[in-house]
Amino acid sequence: MQLPNDVFILFSFLNTQLRDTGLTLAEFCSEHQLDLSALTEKMKAAGFRYDEAQRRFR
Numbered sequence: 587m588q589l590p591n592d593v594f595i596l597f598s599f600l601n602t603q604l605r606d607t608g609l610t611l612a613e614f615c616s617e618h619q620l621d622l623s624a625l626t627e628k629m630k631a632a633g634f635r636y637d638e639a640q641r642r643f644r
Contacts, residue, residue, distance in 0.1 A: 611625075611641070
């Protein structure tokens with residue numbers, strides 16, 4: 587899966603996907619063969635943190 591390069595578009599895309607599919611971030615990454623740690627680091631560098639309880643980035 588090709589992810590958006592812009593981190594703000596990526597933020598919106600990920601939250602929409604997680605909401606619509608009901609998957610956790612780990613499940614989503616596994617299903618789409620994405621590197622979970624690289625993705626969370628990219629989001630963290632932009633100031634976003636994954637909220638496990640709500641299954642979304644904030």
